[in-house]
Amino acid sequence: MTRTLITGGLVITAAEEVHADVLIEGSRIAALATPGTQNWTADRVVDATGKYVIPGGVDAHTHMEMPFGGTFAADSFESGTRAAAWGGTTTIIDFAIQSPGQSLRTGLDAWHAKADGKCAIDYGFHMILSDVNESSLKEMDGLVAEGISSFKLFTAYPGVFYSDDGKILRAMQRAAGNGGLIMMHAENGLAIDVLVEQALARGETDPRYHGEVRKALLEAEATHRVIKLAQVAGAPVYVVHVSAREALAEIARARTEGLPVFGETCPQYLFLSTDNLAEPDFEGAKYVCSTPLRPREHQAALWRGLRTNDLQVVSTDHCPFCFTGQKELGRGDFSKIPNGLPGVENRMDLLHQAVVDGHISRRRWIEIACATPARMFGLYGRKGTIAPGADADVVIYDPAAEQTISAATHHMAVDYSAYEGRRIAGRVKTVLSRGEVVIDRGEFKGRPGHGVYLARSTSQYVR
Numbered sequence: 001m002t003r004t005l006i007t008g009g010l011v012i013t014a015a016e017e018v019h020a021d022v023l024i025e026g027s028r029i030a031a032l033a034t035p036g037t038q039n040w041t042a043d044r045v046v047d048a049t050g051k052y053v054i055p056g057g058v059d060a061h062t063h064m065e066m067p068f069g070g071t072f073a074a075d076s077f078e079s080g081t082r083a084a085a086w087g088g089t090t091t092i093i094d095f096a097i098q099s100p101g102q103s104l105r106t107g108l109d110a111w112h113a114k115a116d117g118k119c120a121i122d123y124g125f126h127m128i129l130s131d132v133n134e135s136s137l138k139e140m141d142g143l144v145a146e147g148i149s150s151f152k153l154f155t156a157y158p159g160v161f162y163s164d165d166g167k168i169l170r171a172m173q174r175a176a177g178n179g180g181l182i183m184m185h186a187e188n189g190l191a192i193d194v195l196v197e198q199a200l201a202r203g204e205t206d207p208r209y210h211g212e213v214r215k216a217l218l219e220a221e222a223t224h225r226v227i228k229l230a231q232v233a234g235a236p237v238y239v240v241h242v243s244a245r246e247a248l249a250e251i252a253r254a255r256t257e258g259l260p261v262f263g264e265t266c267p268q269y270l271f272l273s274t275d276n277l278a279e280p281d282f283e284g285a286k287y288v289c290s291t292p293l294r295p296r297e298h299q300a301a302l303w304r305g306l307r308t309n310d311l312q313v314v315s316t317d318h319c320p321f322c323f324t325g326q327k328e329l330g331r332g333d334f335s336k337i338p339n340g341l342p343g344v345e346n347r348m349d350l351l352h353q354a355v356v357d358g359h360i361s362r363r364r365w366i367e368i369a370c371a372t373p374a375r376m377f378g379l380y381g382r383k384g385t386i387a388p389g390a391d392a393d394v395v396i397y398d399p400a401a402e403q404t405i406s407a408a409t410h411h412m413a414v415d416y417s418a419y420e421g422r423r424i425a426g427r428v429k430t431v432l433s434r435g436e437v438v439i440d441r442g443e444f445k446g447r448p449g450h451g452v453y454l455a456r457s458t459s460q461y462v463r
């Protein structure tokens with residue numbers, strides 16, 4: 001069994017910051033000790049002096065190869081997980097999709113087939129429910145038992161992923177019984193479709209109208225509604241990609257009442273705004289995602305929500321579409337622009353920049369990007385921390401390095417960066433996934449198929 005010793009770094013977890021040597025035996029962390037106090041021998045010694053030693057990132061919201069609007073998200077499981085590793089993320093949870101008329105099993109099998117043998121890092125699945133009926137409700141129980149313990153439903157996208165309130169309630173009731181966690185895409189899709197039609201009829205076709213029709217009030221309304229449905233069902237609910245301060249206020253209010261309501265936001269809502277959607281020459285299409293980017297004022301509320309723990313998780317919602325040939329499908333009609341942004345490679349760095357900028361503390365960085373997503377989705381202990389027994393998913397992060405984000409240097413299979421030209425203080429130096437080096441000093445050392453499928457327990461955060 002290979003023994004790896006990481007010496008001299010500052011180990012940062014959600015719980016503490018401590019100068020410690022970290023001993024890895026095979027794929028697991030074996031022990032931590034005050035530097036120089038043990039006579040550990042190792043096959044490989046990694047000098048982390050002056051660096052942070054942090055758990056690998058857990059990105060609980062990605063869409064590799066996702067079908068959307070007649071095309072597919074540009075990253076495969078191979079390219080997307082490699083890019084994630086470059087950015088210090090060692091676990092993703094992607095969304096398997098049940099298409100209308102299909103069983104959950106058929107959808108899940110299709111996603112296993114896409115990912116199996118391809119991933120550079122470990123991965124799990126949530127299940128998107130787009131056809132709630134007696135049979136899919138029953139199937140949910142079996143999925144929870146086998147490690148798919150979370151289900152996403154949509155109040156948006158009528159005719160595609162949309163579920164009406166009755167279906168959402170039924171899925172929540174089922175989850176209340178089987179321990180699953182319902183994740184909600186909360187926007188009033190029916191009202192949005194009316195506004196889309198009206199905007200297009202007025203000749204408002206540019207990408208910026210995507211942000212205007214998907215109103216903050218309609219995110220807030222749907223957020224309020226799904227919280228109430230969850231309360232009626234006696235189920236917890238996790239609201240994905242929260243972008244509007246009004247929606248966050250609904251979550252905060254529910255939490256004040258003691259309800260098990262949780263929220264996730266994404267780097268794009270923290271760092272980008274409707275200014276990007278308004279970029280000329282159709283460049284705004286690069287920033288079309290749903291929920292949409294909001295005016296800058298919303299960012300302060302989201303940062304505050306992350307500090308107060310009204311928002312618990314930052315995931316990427318990585319769903320990349322190339323500008324050329326994919327985003328361009330919506331020239332002349334913003335509603336045909338495939339929704340989604342690339343970002344799986346950038347999350348850990350952007351959040352470190354947020355530490356440098358004073359938005360969050362170092363431990364909160366690790367909490368929202370590693371520990372809580374692992375806990376929320378039943379992976380904690382194995383993922384999300386540096387402790388004896390945990391998988392040796394470890395990142396050596398150099399806080400003194402500098403980098404500029406660019407499509408010219410990123411590793412995602414997409415022809416633009418949403419953060420082009422942004423300066424970042426800090427950079428990943430080395431990444432280990434279950435004890436194996438996958439990134440080291442600017443070189444990818446991993447391989448497709450190293451990443452294994454993770455069967456997850458039910459949430460360790462909710463109950």
Ligand SMILES: NC(=O)NCCC(=O)O
Nearest residue numbers: 289290291317319339340
């Ligand atoms: N978010 C987005 O625009 N695309 C991915 C699908 C979703 O998460 O709703």
Ligand SMILES: [Zn+2]
Nearest residue numbers: 185240241290
């Ligand atoms: Zn969504």
Ligand SMILES: [Zn+2]
Nearest residue numbers: 061063317319
């Ligand atoms: Zn998503």
